[in-house]
Amino acid sequence: MNIFYDAATKVQSQSIIDWKAAGKPVVGYTCSYTPAEIFYAADILPVRLRGIETEGMEVGDTYFGPFICSFPKCILQLAGKGKFDFLDGAIITPGCDGMRRLDECWRKAGEDFQGIVPGYFYYFDVPHKAENHGMAWYIDEIRLLIKSIEDHFKVNVTDKKLTAAIKEFNKGRRLLKELEDLRSGDDVVVSGTEAFAATVAGTVMPRDEYTAELKKWISSLKKKKKSLSEDKKRLMVVGSVSDEIDLFQLIENTGKAIVVAENLCFGIRYEGNEVKEDGDPVEALAQHYLGSSVCPRMYGKYKERVNTLKERIDYSKVDGVVMQNIRFCDLHGAENALFARDLDKIGIPSLRVEREYGPHIDAGRMKLRINAFLEQISGKQQMKKTAERKAAVSA
Amino acid sequence: MKIVAGCDVGSLTSKAVIMRDGKIIGASIIRSKPRPKDSADAALESALKDAGISKDDIGYIIGTGYGRDKIGFVDEVVSEITCHGKGARWLLPSVETVIDIGGQDCKTVKIDADGQVVKFTANDKCASGTGRFLEVMAKVLGISVDDLGKLSLKAKSPITLASTCTVWAQADVIKYINSGVSIEDIGAGINTAMAARVAILVNSLKPKGDILMTGGVAKNVGVVSTLEKLLGVKIKKARKADPQIAGAIGAALLSLEKVNGKKS
Numbered sequence: 001m002n003i004f005y006d007a008a009t010k011v012q013s014q015s016i017i018d019w020k021a022a023g024k025p026v027v028g029y030t031c032s033y034t035p036a037e038i039f040y041a042a043d044i045l046p047v048r049l050r051g052i053e054t055e056g057m058e059v060g061d062t063y064f065g066p067f068i069c070s071f072p073k074c075i076l077q078l079a080g081k082g083k084f085d086f087l088d089g090a091i092i093t094p095g096c097d098g099m100r101r102l103d104e105c106w107r108k109a110g111e112d113f114q115g116i117v118p119g120y121f122y123y124f125d126v127p128h129k130a131e132n133h134g135m136a137w138y139i140d141e142i143r144l145l146i147k148s149i150e151d152h153f154k155v156n157v158t159d160k161k162l163t164a165a166i167k168e169f170n171k172g173r174r175l176l177k178e179l180e181d182l183r184s185g186d187d188v189v190v191s192g193t194e195a196f197a198a199t200v201a202g203t204v205m206p207r208d209e210y211t212a213e214l215k216k217w218i219s220s221l222k223k224k225k226k227s228l229s230e231d232k233k234r235l236m237v238v239g240s241v242s243d244e245i246d247l248f249q250l251i252e253n254t255g256k257a258i259v260v261a262e263n264l265c266f267g268i269r270y271e272g273n274e275v276k277e278d279g280d281p282v283e284a285l286a287q288h289y290l291g292s293s294v295c296p297r298m299y300g301k302y303k304e305r306v307n308t309l310k311e312r313i314d315y316s317k318v319d320g321v322v323m324q325n326i327r328f329c330d331l332h333g334a335e336n337a338l339f340a341r342d343l344d345k346i347g348i349p350s351l352r353v354e355r356e357y358g359p360h361i362d363a364g365r366m367k368l369r370i371n372a373f374l375e376q377i378s379g380k381q382q383m384k385k386t387a388e389r390k391a392a393v394s395a
Numbered sequence: 396m397k398i399v400a401g402c403d404v405g406s407l408t409s410k411a412v413i414m415r416d417g418k419i420i421g422a423s424i425i426r427s428k429p430r431p432k433d434s435a436d437a438a439l440e441s442a443l444k445d446a447g448i449s450k451d452d453i454g455y456i457i458g459t460g461y462g463r464d465k466i467g468f469v470d471e472v473v474s475e476i477t478c479h480g481k482g483a484r485w486l487l488p489s490v491e492t493v494i495d496i497g498g499q500d501c502k503t504v505k506i507d508a509d510g511q512v513v514k515f516t517a518n519d520k521c522a523s524g525t526g527r528f529l530e531v532m533a534k535v536l537g538i539s540v541d542d543l544g545k546l547s548l549k550a551k552s553p554i555t556l557a558s559t560c561t562v563w564a565q566a567d568v569i570k571y572i573n574s575g576v577s578i579e580d581i582g583a584g585i586n587t588a589m590a591a592r593v594a595i596l597v598n599s600l601k602p603k604g605d606i607l608m609t610g611g612v613a614k615n616v617g618v619v620s621t622l623e624k625l626l627g628v629k630i631k632k633a634r635k636a637d638p639q640i641a642g643a644i645g646a647a648l649l650s651l652e653k654v655n656g657k658k659s
Contacts, residue, residue: 349514352516354519354520356520362520365520368461368474368475368476368500368517369476371474372475372477372512372515375473375474375477375512376512376513376514376515379477379512380511383507383511
């Protein structure tokens with residue numbers, strides 16, 4: 001587990017250091033719509049860019065201004081402080097408008113802070129619709145990205161290599177599905193914190209190493225008997241981008257809750273949803289990455305998303321949903337309000353909370369809300385039991 | 396005879412309530428000290444003195460408030476949202492919606508017949524709409540927070556604050572003072588801005604039934620009357636006890652349930 005924890009809690013983890021030591025390039029990317037398989041096929045380490053380890057916000061605030069999500073600001077802050085100097089390249093994607101602006105803000109900051117813009121800096125466009133022309137456009141974008149990587153890094157990304165990459169990534173996807181099955185049982189043997197760390201690690205570790213470690217870890221989990229979910233409320237965490245292990249720790253350290261599921265950009269959203277291993281690999285990647293409605297950035301997919309959420313709540317036996325959104329995150333802020341309304345209709349309690357991304361300066365505030373939410377769920381369940389008892393007596 | 400207590404350590408004030416058989420026999424409100432533990436000790440000591448008993452007489456104590464985890468003497472901690480719900484129900488049995496405005500938090504809580512929280516919402520990480528906002532403004536005006544509320548009653552043409560951000564509103568208030576606007580009109584404007592901010596939060600929860608305000612700001616007539624206008628409903632007054640100690644009352648009631656063997 002330590003290898004996952006190390007990868008999930010450090011910007012430059014040991015596996016990145018080892019990869020660089022072997023003289024191989026590392027490319028950062030900002031969004032789950034970037035097919036990481038392409039980099040694997042080019043023997044480049046794809047690393048999801050994150051904002052952990054941020055200690056101030058002077059660089060981020062200077063170029064972004066105050067009224068924007070703190071996640072891209074933290075990434076820029078780290079870049080400005082030289083924490084991403086190990087990157088050979090960066091891919092910026094319009095996951096949302098805040099993320100899109102990272103492209104110009106990073107380049108502008110690079111004029112003032114020498115050497116913070118990686119030698120390869122690429123804007124990868126992603127459409128907001130997955131139908132027909134949207135899909136055709138996205139396929140074009142993937143081909144352009146491949147061409148650009150081939151030219152810059154002097155590599156050759158063949159279909160054969162891409163298919164091999166897809167097969168390797170699918171192994172991980174299947175393993176994460178097994179992990180989700182374990183978390184959905186009556187007696188959960190793995191904490192949400194551990195599971196989330198393992199998922200986040202998957203976005204920064206070399207894939208072969210990750211798949212092997214994940215396999216080992218999951219088989220060790222399967223032998224575990226001790227239930228961590230006994231007498232605890234089973235929570236699900238959804239909302240804005242989060243790779244913060246301490247958010248999960250904060251919830252589980254109450255001693256009254258276990259996180260059994262999440263729907264987060266860094267969390268598990270793809271499990272069981274494999275990429276097709278036959279046919280044109282670029283089209284298969286496009287169908288998977290753009291075709292899956294995993295993010296509220298996509299137009300017209302709300303119904304699908306709320307249904308996925310409901311299925312998940314059912315499958316993982318969720319008692320309550322924590323809906324967090326980073327300030328100024330319009331996408332998740334708006335969607336959380338709709339989710340809360342629709343879950344309320346089916347009797348699933350939810351907690352909506354707005355917060356800042358980053359080192360947990362918000363801990364006290366979050367803790368109060370989580371505790372009150374857990375007490376609310378307990379009260380609700382207690383009432384239900386009492387009503388059932390009364391009904392049984394009168395029957 | 397069962398004696399229980401609740402201790403609510405807030406960011407501005409700390410409160411303790413001692414109950415015997417469900418009746419308040421001692422209570423205290425003190426200014427919070429830098430360390431929550433010291434605040435809790437002082438609040439309890441003062442309440443014990445009020446009740447004329449010693450700490451050993453108390454069967455169970457529940458702590459709440461932002462400093463709840465740092466209180467040394469409690470048997471258990473419960474969030475202030477749950478405690479305010481419970482306390483409000485005791486203060487006014489018909490209440491269904493509680494608006495609690497404390498020093499750094501503003502919460503709206505919907506409760507059921509048992510005082511159990513059904514739904515709640517709380518302010519963002521911002522001082523606007525909290526007791527701290529009023530305190531900062533009172534300081535700028537050179538008056539006490541208690542007097543600030545009464546200014547609304549004497550105002551002729553209240554000012555409008557351009558922003559409810561505590562820092563910007565403060566700059567606005569200074570500007571009005573310097574341009575010779577009466578203190579009553581400025582004070583009324585501050586209370587209105589505060590009420591408007593709170594009204595947004597309250598409305599987001601779709602309040603229903605009788606509404607009760609708890610926390611220190613419940614004693615500010617200016618805020619309460621403007622809030623009534625904005626919400627279009629009458630806000631009930633707590634007559635059984637000071638609304639500022641509602642959280643501590645709730646904690647004491649939960650202690651009593653514990654002693655009686657009921658699940659808290």
